[in-house]
Amino acid sequence: MGLTKATNRMTSGASVNVLDFGAIGDGVTDDAAAIQAAISSLTAGGTLHFPEGTYISNSQVAQTLTGDTVLSGDDAVIKCNASAIIVNQLLITVATYDLQVKGLTFDGNQKANVCFRANEANQDSSEVLLRDCTFKNAYSNTATGNIGAYLSGGYSKVIVDNCTFKDITRAAGAGTPGVNGTTGLGIAPAYLTNEYPRFASVQNCRFENITNGDTGSAANNVDADGLKVSGGHTGGDDYIFSLAIISNNVFVNCKGRSVKLKSDETVVKGNSFYRNILPILAGGFDIDVQTSSGIVSSNVFHYDETSGGLSPFDEDGGTTPQFSPISFYNNEPDTRTRMVSITDNIVYNNVATTVGYLSAFAECSGQEAPSSRINITGNTVSKKATQFVSVTPITSSANKIYLTLSNNYIDELVTTFVQGNNGGSYTKNIIKAVGNINNGTEVPFSWYGASSNPFEGTYSVIDCIGMTPVAYLERNDSKSFPAKIGSIAAKSGGGGLISIHTATIADDATYTFPEVGYFSTGTFRVLSVAYNTTTTGIFTDSGTAVTDLGGGLSTGIAYGVTNPDTDTKANVYRSGSTIAIKNRLGSARTFTLVTIG
Numbered sequence: 001m002g003l004t005k006a007t008n009r010m011t012s013g014a015s016v017n018v019l020d021f022g023a024i025g026d027g028v029t030d031d032a033a034a035i036q037a038a039i040s041s042l043t044a045g046g047t048l049h050f051p052e053g054t055y056i057s058n059s060q061v062a063q064t065l066t067g068d069t070v071l072s073g074d075d076a077v078i079k080c081n082a083s084a085i086i087v088n089q090l091l092i093t094v095a096t097y098d099l100q101v102k103g104l105t106f107d108g109n110q111k112a113n114v115c116f117r118a119n120e121a122n123q124d125s126s127e128v129l130l131r132d133c134t135f136k137n138a139y140s141n142t143a144t145g146n147i148g149a150y151l152s153g154g155y156s157k158v159i160v161d162n163c164t165f166k167d168i169t170r171a172a173g174a175g176t177p178g179v180n181g182t183t184g185l186g187i188a189p190a191y192l193t194n195e196y197p198r199f200a201s202v203q204n205c206r207f208e209n210i211t212n213g214d215t216g217s218a219a220n221n222v223d224a225d226g227l228k229v230s231g232g233h234t235g236g237d238d239y240i241f242s243l244a245i246i247s248n249n250v251f252v253n254c255k256g257r258s259v260k261l262k263s264d265e266t267v268v269k270g271n272s273f274y275r276n277i278l279p280i281l282a283g284g285f286d287i288d289v290q291t292s293s294g295i296v297s298s299n300v301f302h303y304d305e306t307s308g309g310l311s312p313f314d315e316d317g318g319t320t321p322q323f324s325p326i327s328f329y330n331n332e333p334d335t336r337t338r339m340v341s342i343t344d345n346i347v348y349n350n351v352a353t354t355v356g357y358l359s360a361f362a363e364c365s366g367q368e369a370p371s372s373r374i375n376i377t378g379n380t381v382s383k384k385a386t387q388f389v390s391v392t393p394i395t396s397s398a399n400k401i402y403l404t405l406s407n408n409y410i411d412e413l414v415t416t417f418v419q420g421n422n423g424g425s426y427t428k429n430i431i432k433a434v435g436n437i438n439n440g441t442e443v444p445f446s447w448y449g450a451s452s453n454p455f456e457g458t459y460s461v462i463d464c465i466g467m468t469p470v471a472y473l474e475r476n477d478s479k480s481f482p483a484k485i486g487s488i489a490a491k492s493g494g495g496g497l498i499s500i501h502t503a504t505i506a507d508d509a510t511y512t513f514p515e516v517g518y519f520s521t522g523t524f525r526v527l528s529v530a531y532n533t534t535t536t537g538i539f540t541d542s543g544t545a546v547t548d549l550g551g552g553l554s555t556g557i558a559y560g561v562t563n564p565d566t567d568t569k570a571n572v573y574r575s576g577s578t579i580a581i582k583n584r585l586g587s588a589r590t591f592t593l594v595t596i597g
Contacts, residue, residue, distance in 0.1 A: 014046030018055070025053025025076070032057040035078070035090075039063045039071075045097060050076035050104060057089060058082050064093040073104035080111040085141065087113050094120040094153065100129040106149070108168075110139035113146045120153030123195045127157040134164040135184070141171035145180035151187045154195030158187055162204045165226065172213035173220050177281075181223020181256070184210045187244075188230040196232050200244045200263065208252040211277070216316050221281045226254035231263030240264060246271060256280040257288040266294035273325070275312050276304040285327040285363075292330060293339040301325045301347045311356025321359040321386050328364045328374075338372040340364060342379065349383035353412070357384035360419070361410065365392035371400040381410040384440070390419040405433045412440030417467045420446060431459045438466030502592045505583040510563070512580040513593050525579070526594040529556060529570055535585070537572065546574055556585065 016038055019025070023034035035055065039048050045067020054077040069092075080089045089112045092099060099118055106115035115135045120126055128151055135148030148165040151158055165184030175181050184207045189196040207226035214221035227249075231242025244263035251258035252274045259268060266289055273286045287296055303312055310317025325347055328340045342362050351357070361381045364374055376389055388410055391403060405418070417438060418431070433445060445467040446459065461467075505511045529535035535556030538549045545561045558569040563582060565571065570591070571582040583589055 014042055014044065015049065016041055016046065017049050017051065019051060023050075023055055025051065025055045027054035027056060027079070029056060030058045030081070031055040032059045032061055036061045036063070039069075042067065042069055045069050047072060050074070050078070052076055054079055056081050060086050060088050060091060062088070062091040062093075065095050065097040065099065068098040070100045070102065071104060072100075072102045075103065075105075077105040077107055079107040080109045080115075082111045085111055085113065085139065087144065088117045089115050090117070092116075092118045094118055094126050094128065094155075096120075096122050096125040098127045098129075100131070101133055102129075102131045103133065105134040105136070107134075107136055108138040108146075108148075110137050112138060113140045113144050114138060114150050115148050117147075117150040117152065119190065120155050121190050121193065121195060123154035124156040124198055126155055128155055128159075130160045130163050132162050134166070136164070136166045136168065138168045138182075139170060140180075140182075141174050143174065143176050143180050145175065145183065146170050147183045147186045149185050150183075151185075151197070153190040153197070155197045156199065158197050158200040160185060160187075160200075160202045160205060164206045164208070165210065166206070166208040168209070169211045169224075170213055173218070175212065175220050175223065177220060177222040179223075181225065182210055182212050183223075183228050184226045184254070186228045188228065196230070196240070196242060197263075198231065198242050200229050200231065200242075201247075202227060202229070202249060203245075203247045205249045206252070207249065207254055207258065211253070211255040212280075215278060217281065219281075221315060222256065224255035224280060225257045225260050226251050227258070228260045229263055229266075243267075245269075250274075251286065253277045254286075256284055258286040260288045260290070261294070262290045264292055266291050268294070268296045269298050271299045273299065273301045274304075275302070276306055277312060278306060278310065278317055279312060279315055279323055281315055284322075285324055287326045289326075289328045290330055291328070293337075294328065295341045295343075296326055296328075296345065297341065297343045299345045301345070301349075303347070303349045303351050305351050305355055309355065311351060313351070313356045313358060317356075319354075319356050321357050324358060324360045324363050324385075324390075326362040328362075338374075340372070340374045342374075342376045344378045346379070347381040347383075349381070351383065353384045357414075358386070360385055360387050360390045361408075362388075363390045363392070365390070371402065373402045375404045376408060377404070377406045379408045381408075384412040384414065385410060386414045387416045387419040388413060388436075388438075389417070392420075400430075403431045405431075405436055407435045409437045410439065413438045413443045413466070416444045416446060417464070418446045433460065433464055434462045436464045436467070438464075440466060442466050442468060444468050500592060500594050502590060504588060504590045505581060506588045507583055507586055510580060510582045511591070512575050513578050515578050524596045526596075527557065527570075527572065528592040528594070529585070529589050535570060537570075539572070541574055541579065544574060546572055546579065 018038045021034045021038040023031040043066050047070040050073035052074045056079055058081050089106055108115045115138050118128055138146045138148050140146035148168050168182055168184055170182050187197050187200050210224055210226045212224040229244040232240030242263040243265045244261050245267045247269045249271045258273050268287055313323035314320045445461050501513055503511050525539055527537040537557040539546050546559045548559050558564055558566040558571050560573045563573055567584050569584050573580055
């Protein structure tokens with residue numbers, strides 16, 4: 001059944017006015033019984049109309065549909081005024097029929113956990129439309145979740161258009177972290193079953209002041225999200241298609257995530273985000289996509305200091321960077337290729353860097369699949385971040401990541417352009433960067449924390465400004481790129497444009513590099529010794545000797561025709577058709593030789 005077809009049927013079907021069933025709409029009289037009688041009268045579906053007014057409801061109204069139904073209003077308000085907090089203001093069980101709700105305001109008045117809820121226990125059997133509605137003032141003072149509008153179940157289509165969700169909060173200390181929090185709009189599978197919304201579109205809506213009552217590091221300072229969509233999912237070898245499209249919405253001060261998506265495929269495009277309040281525990285994200293594949297494109301983010309002049313990136317208002325605008329996260333093992341595209345987004349950051357700054361522009365974590373394709377292109381970030389993008393795959397055997405970063409800009413980076421972690425067995429990664437700009441002090445292109453395992457692979461860094469292209473040479477452990485590039489370069493005396501070989505040499509020991517890469521006369525070489533930049537040399541070699549081109553860079557290196565024995569030096573010399581080193585630096589050192597033919 002389609003929404004258009006349902007509308008045509010209902011135009012000629014039953015149409016009733018809530019006033020005809022005794023409702024007053026004066027903002028004082030309890031109209032709950034009249035509303036219940038009116039909606040129950042639609043035994044074969046139809047339209048229930050609310051003329052302009054405020055209809056007080058002191059108790060829950062619940063109805064199971066027996067036909068396609070429309071609830072419409074002329075600037076009508078349904079306001080809860082129960083003596084104690086109730087769970088739902090209006091609860092509809094859809095029961096395979098289509099439902100439209102248009103032109104109504106549901107005011108929970110902090111007397112209802114959920115302003116409006118619709119349930120559907122059947123898969124792909126019905127559609128629901130919310131248009132030109134407002135849902136506000138949902139509230140909870142217990143562990144129960146509180147939501148403006150909650151659409152739960154197996155809808156074939158959910159469309160939410162030009163609606164407002166605002167001023168939804170909960171008491172301090174109420175709720176279960178990660179389970180029962182605050183939500184403006186929730187679109188989710190049926191409770192305790194597997195039915196899920198197949199397609200969801202949320203467009204032209206406003207989400208404002210979706211908060212909780214906690215501040216600082218309180219345990220309940222979590223889960224205060226503007227929009228949550230949970231569709232099907234990919235798990236194991238199963239592929240359950242569901243799509244969420246989130247477009248042209250405005251999110252203002254959603255304390256947790258502005259958007260949390262768990263449909264199998266997602267598109268988040270053309271939205272605007274505003275934040276000048278403290279975030280939830282550990283900072284969080286504005287767009288949190290927990291999915292296999294998705295596009296985050298053409299969104300605009302605005303960040304300002306809080307009313308007390310504090311950082312909106314730290315739950316305590318401190319200077320610790322705990323917040324990133326965009327996150328892709330998925331830790332479900334499956335056989336589908338993960339495809340992520342983050343393009344043409346803009347971050348306007350008005351927070352002084354002395355007050356606080358971003359953790360990263362984007363984070364891609366839990367990339368567990370046979371392969372992941374991550375494209376981050378054309379994004380612009382003002383002010384400062386620790387790194388531009390963080391990529392954290394889950395360790396799995398024989399997996400790949402294809403990471404492309406092009407034409408991105410940021411004013412200032414603290415540590416690196418790309419932070420990679422927990423690479424483990426990802427052995428065939430390809431990282432390509434073209435035309436990226438860091439306008440601040442130069443940082444490495446790629447770096448790995450001291451306790452992290454860098455993922456292995458091939459790198460191409462072209463026309464990038466404000467970053468050291470070969471900074472990954474600074475990490476010289478057994479899993480680093482320099483340690484593995486030798487297996488990629490041609491192992492012959494006359495083949496391979498570039499080779500990189502790493503070896504750890506004990507004090508007073510001699511090591512001869514193998515013929516890996518290009519070894520003709522006049523080859524250009526760079527020698528890096530551990531993490532000490534004062535012992536980095538640049539040289540060429542002829543058929544009989546090596547010649548220092550370092551211009552003062554090689555103060556810890558001595559060059560010779562035969563094996564020299566200079567104390568406190570790395571003694572480098574020609575040995576047959578390749579290069580040898582005798583380490584006299586006083587301790588074991590790791591040497592990396594880069595050869596460019």
